[in-house]
Amino acid sequence: MNINETPIGVLFFVLVILFLLSAFFSGTETALMSLNRYKLKHLAKENKGAQLASELLEKPDRLIGVILIGNNLVNILITQLATYIGFRLGGNAGVAIATGVLTLTLLVFAEVTPKTIAALKSEQIALPASYVYVVLLKFAYPLVWMINLVANMVVRMFGVDPNESGIESLSNEELKTVVRESRGLIHSSHEEMLLRVLDMETVTVEDVMIPRTEITGIDLEDDWNDIEEQILRSNFTRLLIFRGGINNIQGFLHLRRLLPLFHDDKMDRENFENAMVPAHFTLQGVSLTQQLINFQNERRRVSLVVDEYGDILGLITLEDILEEIVGQFSTSPANFDYEVKANDDGSMWVDGAMNLRDINRQLNMELSTDGPKTINGLVTEYLGQIPTPGVCVLIDDYPIEIRKTQNNVIKTLIIFPRLHDHTDYEDQNG
Numbered sequence: 001m002n003i004n005e006t007p008i009g010v011l012f013f014v015l016v017i018l019f020l021l022s023a024f025f026s027g028t029e030t031a032l033m034s035l036n037r038y039k040l041k042h043l044a045k046e047n048k049g050a051q052l053a054s055e056l057l058e059k060p061d062r063l064i065g066v067i068l069i070g071n072n073l074v075n076i077l078i079t080q081l082a083t084y085i086g087f088r089l090g091g092n093a094g095v096a097i098a099t100g101v102l103t104l105t106l107l108v109f110a111e112v113t114p115k116t117i118a119a120l121k122s123e124q125i126a127l128p129a130s131y132v133y134v135v136l137l138k139f140a141y142p143l144v145w146m147i148n149l150v151a152n153m154v155v156r157m158f159g160v161d162p163n164e165s166g167i168e169s170l171s172n173e174e175l176k177t178v179v180r181e182s183r184g185l186i187h188s189s190h191e192e193m194l195l196r197v198l199d200m201e202t203v204t205v206e207d208v209m210i211p212r213t214e215i216t217g218i219d220l221e222d223d224w225n226d227i228e229e230q231i232l233r234s235n236f237t238r239l240l241i242f243r244g245g246i247n248n249i250q251g252f253l254h255l256r257r258l259l260p261l262f263h264d265d266k267m268d269r270e271n272f273e274n275a276m277v278p279a280h281f282t283l284q285g286v287s288l289t290q291q292l293i294n295f296q297n298e299r300r301r302v303s304l305v306v307d308e309y310g311d312i313l314g315l316i317t318l319e320d321i322l323e324e325i326v327g328q329f330s331t332s333p334a335n336f337d338y339e340v341k342a343n344d345d346g347s348m349w350v351d352g353a354m355n356l357r358d359i360n361r362q363l364n365m366e367l368s369t370d371g372p373k374t375i376n377g378l379v380t381e382y383l384g385q386i387p388t389p390g391v392c393v394l395i396d397d398y399p400i401e402i403r404k405t406q407n408n409v410i411k412t413l414i415i416f417p418r419l420h421d422h423t424d425y426e427d428q429n430g
Contacts, residue, residue, distance in 0.1 A: 011085050018078045019110055025071035027114030028133070029064070031126035032057065034119050049127030052134050061152060065144040066137050078106070172198055196325045205291050206284040207357060207373060208324055209305045209314035214353065217242055220250060224269055231258065238302055241276055246312050249304060251276035281306050284313055292321050346417045349403075352376035352410035365418070367396050375400075376410040394419070 032053060040057070043050035056063045079102065086098025118125050137144065179186075179194045186194075217240030218227055231239070234255065241250040250273075257275045261267040280303040282291060295301060301318040340362060341349040348363055353376060356369045372378045379387060379402065382395055387402045387410060394400070399416040 008085065008088065011081060015078065015081050015085065018074050018081065019105070021074045022071060022078060022106070022110035023114040024129075025067055025074065026111050027118040027125060028129035029067045029071070029118075030115040031118035031122040031129065032063065032133075034122040035126055043123075043127075047127065049130050052130035053126055056130055056133055056137075061148045062137060062141075062144055063133065065148050065151070066133060066140050069140060069143060069147070070136065075106070075110075078102070078110075172201065192327075193325050200288040200292070200321075200324065203288045203324065203357075204284065205282055205286050205288065205303075205305050205316045206313065207369065208288065208320050208355070209316045210320070211314045211353070211374070212246065212312055215240060215246065215312075215315050217246065218253075219243065219245075220269075220273070227269075227272070228267070231255070240279075240304075240315070241273075247310075249279045249312070251279050252302065253277070279304055282316065283308070288321050288324060291316060292318075295321070343414070348415050350375060350413055350415055352379075352413060359415075363415070365398065365415070367398065375413065375415075379410060379413065 035053060035057070037057070040050055040054050044054045082098045082102045083095055086094035086096075088094070090097060176195055176198050179191055179198070183191060216236075218230055220227075220241060220243040222230075237255050239253045239255065240246075241253055242248050243250055253272075253276045258267065258272070261271050261275070280298065280300050282294065282303045282305055284305050284307055286294075291303070295303070295318050303316050304312055305314045305316055307313055340351075340354075343349070350359060353374055355374055356367050356372070356378060359365055359375060360367055360369070367375070367378065372381050378395060379393060379400060382393055383391070386408050387393075387405065389402055389404055392399060392401045397418045399419065401414045401416070402410055403414060404410070404412040
C-alpha cells in the first residue's frame with residue numbers, strides 16, 4: 001500500500017505510538033540513572049528486575065548506547081512522519097506549522113514529562129524496563145558494540161576510563177548525611193546512635209576518659225586497716241591499685257576475687273596483692289573504635305590512658321565507650337556529680353569538671369572541643385590564668401560566669417544562652 005494513500009488517521013496513530021516509544025526511552029534512561037545504587041544492590045537479592053538493572057548499570061556505556069540508538073531512531077521517524085503529515089494537510093505552510101508543533105510536543109510529552117515522572121518514580125519505572133533493555137541489548141549488541149568502541153576511544157582522549165565503576169565509597173560525612181536524610185524512616189534515637197557510631201573514629205579515648213584527678217584507687221603504702229575500710233566502702237567493682245602515687249600502678253583488683261578471702265578469713269596484705277591482675281594501658285590518641293576493638297580482643301573492660309611519656313592521664317572503661325553510642329546509662333557514682341541546673345532566664349549551672357562533649361550534647365551547645373576537654377580547662381586556657389569568682393568571659397559566643405573556684409580549679413559556673421553578636425553581650429553587661 002502506497003503511503004500517499006494511507007489515511008491521515010492511521011498516520012496520526014503511528015505518530016502517537018512513536019511518541020510513546022520516545023517517552024519510554026527518555027523516561028527509562030532517567031529512571032535507570034537515578035536509581036540509588038546501594039539500595040539497588042539490596043533489592044537485587046530478592047527482586048529479578050533489580051538484579052537485571054544492577055547488571056545493566058555495571059556497564060553503563062552499553063546501556064546508554066542501546067537507549068540512544070532506540071531514542072534517536074524513534075525521534076527521526078517522528079520528525080519524518082510529522083513533516084509528511086504537515087505537508088499532506090497544508091503544503092509548505094503545513095510543514096512549517098508541523099515543525100513548531102512537533103518541537104513543543106516532543107519537549108513536553110517525550111522529554112520533560114516522562115523524565116520528571118521517572119526521576120520521582122525511578123524504581124517503579126526502571127525495574128520493569130530492565131527486562132526490555134536486556135532483550136534489546138541482545139538484538140542490538142553488534143551495533144552497540146561498534147558505536148561504543150568509537151565512543152570509548154573518544155572518552156579515553158578526555159582521560160576518563162569507560163570501565164571505571166560508577167559506585168564510589170561514601171565518606172564518613174556522606175554517611176552522616178544519608179542517616180540524617182533517613183529521618184522518618186528510622187527512630188530518632190536510632191538515628192542518634194548511628195551518628196555517634198560514625199563519630200567514634202574521630203573521637204579519642206582522651207575525649208571521654210575519666211580524668212586523672214577523678215580516679216580513685218588504693219595506695220599499698222597506706223595502713224592495712226585503712227585499705228580494708230576503703231574496700232568495704234568502695235562504690236566500684238574494680239579497684240585501681242598503686243604504690244606511693246598514681247604513676248606507680250600495680251594493677252587492678254576485682255572485688256569478687258576478694259569475697260573468698262573474706263569468707264575464709266584470709267584477707268591480709270599478701271593475699272590481697274596476689275589477687276591483683278596487671279593493668280592495661282592505652283595511648284591518649286587512640287580512637288574509640290580502635291579501643292573498643294582492643295577491649296574485645298583482650299577481653300578487658302578498663303584501661304589506663306597514658307601520654308607519650310607514660311604518665312597517667314586518665315582511665316577509660318567499656319561503659320564510657322558504650323555511653324558514647326547509646327547515651328548515659330552507667331550507675332557509677334561519678335556520673336551523679338555533674339548535675340546541670342536550669343535557671344528561669346535560660347542559663348545553666350554547670351560543674352567545672354564536666355566534659356565539653358557532654359555539655360554540647362546535653363545542652364545542645366557548640367563549645368569547641370579541639371583543645372581542653374572540660375569546661376574548667378576551656379575557661380582557664382582562654383583566660384591564661386586561674387579565674388576568680390565573678391569573672392565573666394565570652395567563649396564561642398556563650399557568656400560564661402565563674403561562680404566558685406577551689407584549689408585552683410573552677411568548681412561551678414553559669415553558661416548563658418548563646419549570643420550572635422558580641423556587641424549585644426557588651427550592651428547587656430555595661
